[in-house]
Amino acid sequence: MSGQNVWKDRLGSHTVAHGQESSIRTSQALASELAENAQDFDGLLADVVESATPEADVENLGKRLDELLKQYRNKMPKSKFAQLKRVLNDALALLRNQADDIKSLKAAVAALQRKAAKAEADRRAVLLGQLVYTVDDIVTSYVFGPGSRPMSLNDIQTTVEYDADVQQQQRWQQVTAFAEKQGVPIGLLIVRSSALRSQRFGVAHGRPDELDSTTPDQLRAWATSSYATATELLLKFLGPLTQDSKPLRPRQDVAATFAAP
Structure with a gap:
């Protein structure tokens, strides 16, 4: 199937246009992949997985992920490391988008509350x-x-x-x-x-x-x-x-x- 990839997660198979995997990944699918790879990290990554919520401090979380990647760059096969890095980057991008959406929503709600109070x-x-x-x-x-x-x-x-x-x-x-x-x-x-x-x-x-x-x-x-x-x-x-x-x-x-x- 030219220009398309088929990938699987715990939610089932998905056929997507090439280069769009990140944009259609769900938070559930990313969480599945993170959880599966967490076993290779002696529990350190599990802590990151648990804190990966839309309300999390995304920038601080990104720094923690970078530290983990640096620690384990030479401790696992390159293919496994590349896969993990991709999953983590996708997860971080998704969380950042979610965080931006939540900030925008909170700002809109606050503006409406101020308008209602003034009225x-x-x-x-x-x-x-x-x-x-x-x-x-x-x-x-x-x-x-x-x-x-x-x-x-x-x-x-x-x-x-x-x-x-x-x-x-x-x-x-x-x-x-x-x-x-x-x-x-x-x-x-x-x-x-x-x-x-x-x-x-x-x-x-x-x-x-x-x-x-x-x-x-x-x-x-x-x-x-x-x-x-x-x-x-x-x-x-x-x-x-x-x-x-x-x-x-x-x-x-x-x-x-x-x-x-």
Whole structure:
């Protein structure tokens, strides 16, 4: 059969193109040949065989194999030595390829883990910022009417002071009275909420399912020491204004809550 060789191992016969034996050798076949030749090495080679795994330090293993070959170069027939050297070199090449594959796989997994961790951190930051947005949205809609573009509490206060009608001013006063009743002075809420507001960007809203599923305890857990106080104040303010255990979902009757004496 021109250009082809037939070789056998414990897995059976294989017909391959000339020069491709190394590329199609399986790790099992190489292990068989190594194990058979190990008997000629007084147990020294057996130790190498046992350590020949994809997780092994391939470069260090190669050095050990070279040392063994040097030790036994003149202690066995040339044909036997040549056969053993070929098998060892094939085994080392296979292990090196496997090690490279494993390194690439581990690097890819690590990259995915870093990406997932960043995505989760970004998601939590957005939802913490959404807590402030919920306050802004509720208060803006109440003071200036449904459909009004959400404004920060500080901007609402400034607008009411310089550019609002009597009814809007009265509604803002109801909001500030409600805040006092909740034990959260509006001035303190304005100051504390500013840092958290920076966590959320105009295009970065929580998804509807996240707004439904995010709980007060989750928000407390996600808030670092820098945001813990602000988070607690916002949750306290939003308690009567949002659905049970859903601080990012406003109730339908917030107007009645603000207007209550």
